[in-house]
Amino acid sequence: MKIKNICCIGAGYVGGPTMAVIAQKCPEINVTVVDINEKRIAAWNDKDVENIPIYEPGLSKVVDEARGRNLFFSADVDKAIDQAEMIFISVNTPTKAYGMGKGMAADLKFIELCARQIARVSTSDKIVIEKSTLPVRTAEALKNILENTGNGVNYQILSNPEFLAEGTAVEDLMDPDRVLIGGDIDTEKGKEAVEALVNVYAHWVPKERILTTNVWSSELSKLTANAFLAQRVSSINAMSELCEKTGADVNEVAKAVGMDSRIGSKFLKSSVGFGGSCFQKDILNLVYIAKSFGLNEVADYWEQVIIMNDHQKRRFAANIVRTLFNTVAGKKIGFLGWAFKKDTNDTRESAAIYVADYLLNEQAEIVVYDPKVKEEQINADLDYLNTRSEKENRQRIKAVNDPYQVSKEAHAVAILTEWDEFKELDRKRIYDEMLKPAFLFDGRNILHQSSQKAIGFKTYIIGENCDLL
Numbered sequence: 147m148k149i150k151n152i153c154c155i156g157a158g159y160v161g162g163p164t165m166a167v168i169a170q171k172c173p174e175i176n177v178t179v180v181d182i183n184e185k186r187i188a189a190w191n192d193k194d195v196e197n198i199p200i201y202e203p204g205l206s207k208v209v210d211e212a213r214g215r216n217l218f219f220s221a222d223v224d225k226a227i228d229q230a231e232m233i234f235i236s237v238n239t240p241t242k243a244y245g246m247g248k249g250m251a252a253d254l255k256f257i258e259l260c261a262r263q264i265a266r267v268s269t270s271d272k273i274v275i276e277k278s279t280l281p282v283r284t285a286e287a288l289k290n291i292l293e294n295t296g297n298g299v300n301y302q303i304l305s306n307p308e309f310l311a312e313g314t315a316v317e318d319l320m321d322p323d324r325v326l327i328g329g330d331i332d333t334e335k336g337k338e339a340v341e342a343l344v345n346v347y348a349h350w351v352p353k354e355r356i357l358t359t360n361v362w363s364s365e366l367s368k369l370t371a372n373a374f375l376a377q378r379v380s381s382i383n384a385m386s387e388l389c390e391k392t393g394a395d396v397n398e399v400a401k402a403v404g405m406d407s408r409i410g411s412k413f414l415k416s417s418v419g420f421g422g423s424c425f426q427k428d429i430l431n432l433v434y435i436a437k438s439f440g441l442n443e444v445a446d447y448w449e450q451v452i453i454m455n456d457h458q459k460r461r462f463a464a465n466i467v468r469t470l471f472n473t474v475a476g477k478k479i480g481f482l483g484w485a486f487k488k489d490t491n492d493t494r495e496s497a498a499i500y501v502a503d504y505l506l507n508e509q510a511e512i513v514v515y516d517p518k519v520k521e522e523q524i525n526a527d528l529d530y531l532n533t534r535s536e537k538e539n540r541q542r543i544k545a546v547n548d549p550y551q552v553s554k555e556a557h558a559v560a561i562l563t564e565w566d567e568f569k570e571l572d573r574k575r576i577y578d579e580m581l582k583p584a585f586l587f588d589g590r591n592i593l594h595q596s597s598q599k600a601i602g603f604k605t606y607i608i609g610e611n612c613d614l615l
C-alpha cells in the first residue's frame with residue numbers, strides 16, 4: 147500500500163518533531179499535523195521559523211526545509227483526518243488528576259476523543275497509529291470505538307511508540323536505535339498495515355533497526371524502556387547519597403561501574419532528580435497496571451524508583467536550608483536553570499519546580515535564569531502545584547535574562563539544569579557579587595569541588611563528599 151497523506155493529531159513535543167522528520171525524509175508524502183490548540187498551530191506556522199513553539203537543536207532547519215512543501219500545520223482536524231490514509235495519534239496522556247486511578251493511571255480522555263473523531267469523520271479506510279505512550283491493551287479500546295461506527299470503513303490499529311528524548315529529538319529521530327511497530331501480524335490486512343508503516347521509516351532507517359511485534363508487546367515495551375531508564379537514574383542517585391557520607395565520588399563510581407560492558411556507561415549521571423513529562427507518568431501508569439492485575443510486588447518494585455526520585459529532590463532542597471544556618475526566610479537564592487534537562491524549553495516535572503516549592507515554603511526569595519524558559523512558564527509551573535496563592539508566587543520568584551543577575555547579593559546559587567553555558571560562566575564574578583559565605587549547590591554535578599574552593603565558594607556537589615554536610 148502506498149501512503150500519500152499522513153495526518154498527525156497532536157502538534158506537541160512528539161507530533162511536531164516526528165512529523166517534521168518524516169516529511170523531510172519522505173518528500174512524496176503530504177504530512178499534516180493538526181491540533182485543537184490554535185495558538186500552537188499558529189506558532190508552528192510563524193513566518194520566522196525560529197519562533198516555532200518547541201525548541202530542539204536542529205528542528206527549525208528541518209521544519210524550514212519541509213514546511214509548505216509537504217509539511218503542513220493546521221487546526222482543521224476533520225479535514226486532515228478525512229484526507230489521510232495513515233493517522234498518527236500523538237496527543238498527551240497525562241496522569242489522571244481525578245476519579246478512579248487518580249494520581250497514577252494514564253488519562254486516556256484525549257485518546258478516546260481522537261478515536262471518536264476519526265470514527266465520525268472517516269469515509270475511507272485508515273491505518274491508525276498509537277504514537278502516544280499508552281497503557282498495554284489500549285489498542286483494544288481504540289478498535290472497539292472505531293469498529294462500532296457501522297459506516298463500512300476498515301481500520302487497522304498499530305502501536306508505534308516514540309523513543310526520542312527531548313534536547314536530542316532531531317538526532318534521535320534521524321538515527322534511532324530502533325523503530326518499534328506493533329500490529330496484528332496474524333492477519334493479511336494487519337501485515338499490510340505494518341508493511342506500510344515500515345516503508346515510511348525505511349526511507350531513512352535501516353531495515354534491521356525496524357522491529358515488528360504484536361501490539362501488546364509494543365505498547366508494553368515503551369513503558370518498560372522508560373521504567374528501566376528512570377531506574378538507572380534513581381539507582382545512581384541512591385548511590386550519590388551514600389557517596390556523600392563515605393567519601394566516595396559518584397562520578398568515579400559511575401565510571402567504574404559503567405565500564406562493565408554488561409552495565410554500560412549511559413544514564414548514570416547523578417542529579418537533583420529526573421524530570422520531564424514521561425518518566426514519572428509512565429512509571430506511575432506501570433504501577434497502576436500491575437496493581438490492577440493484583441501484582442503488588444511488581445507495583446512496589448517500580449514505585450520505589452519514584453520514591454527515590456522524590457527523596458532526591460527533597461534532600462537537595464533541605465540541604466540548602468540546613469546549610470544556610472537552618473533558615474532561608476527572606477534570603478535570595480539564585481537558580482541557574484529551570485528546564486528539566488539542557489537543550490529544551492520543556493519544564494514539565496522539572497526538579498527545579500519542586501526544589502523551588504520547598505524553598506518558597508521556607509519563605510526564600512528565588513531568582514531564576516534559564517536560557518530558554520520564560521517567567522510566564524515558571525509562574526505557571528508553580529501555580530499548578532497550588533501550594534500558595536499566585537500573588538505570593540509572583541512576589542517571591544522572579545526570572546532574569548542575565549545569569550549574573552542571579553548571583554547579585556545572593557546567599558546561595560543552585561544549579562538545577564546542566565546547560566553548557568553554565569560551565570563557561572565567570573565564577574569569580576559570581577563569587578564577588580554574592581553575599582559571604584558564598585554557597586554554591588550543584589545539583590547536576592557539573593562543577594569540580596577543588597576549583598570552586600580555590601575561588602572561595604562553599605560548595606555542595608551532588609554525590610561528592612564535602613565540608614558542608
Ligand SMILES: NC(=O)c1ccc[n+]([C@@H]2O[C@H](COP(=O)([O-])OP(=O)(O)OC[C@H]3O[C@@H](n4cnc5c(N)ncnc54)[C@H](O)[C@@H]3O)[C@@H](O)[C@H]2O)c1
Pocket residue numbers: 155156157158159160161180181182183186223236237238239256259260277278279280308309310311312423424
Ligand atoms: N515529550 C516527549 O519527549 C515524549 C517522547 C516519547 C513519547 N511521548 C508521549 O507522546 C505523547 C505526546 O506527548 P507530547 O510531549 O508531544 O505532548 P504535548 O502536550 O506536547 O502535545 C500534545 C498535543 O495534543 C493536542 N491535543 C490533545 N487532544 C487533542 C485532540 N483531541 N485533537 C487535536 N489535538 C489534541 C494538545 O493540544 C497538545 O498540543 C504522550 O503520550 C507522551 O507520553 C512523549
Ligand SMILES: O=c1ccn([C@@H]2O[C@H](COP(=O)(O)OP(=O)(O)O[C@H]3O[C@H](CO)[C@@H](O)[C@H](O)[C@H]3O)[C@@H](O)[C@H]2O)c(=O)[nH]1
Pocket residue numbers: 279308309310311312313372375379412413414415416417418419420421422423424425486487
Ligand atoms: O544519567 C542521567 C540521565 C537523565 N537524567 C535526567 O532524567 C530526566 C529525563 O531525561 P531524558 O530521558 O534524557 O529525557 P526525556 O525527554 O524525558 O526522554 C525520556 O522519556 C521519553 C518520553 O517517553 C522517551 O521517549 C525517551 O526515550 C526517554 O529517554 C532528565 O531530567 C534528566 O536530567 C539524569 O538525571 N541522569
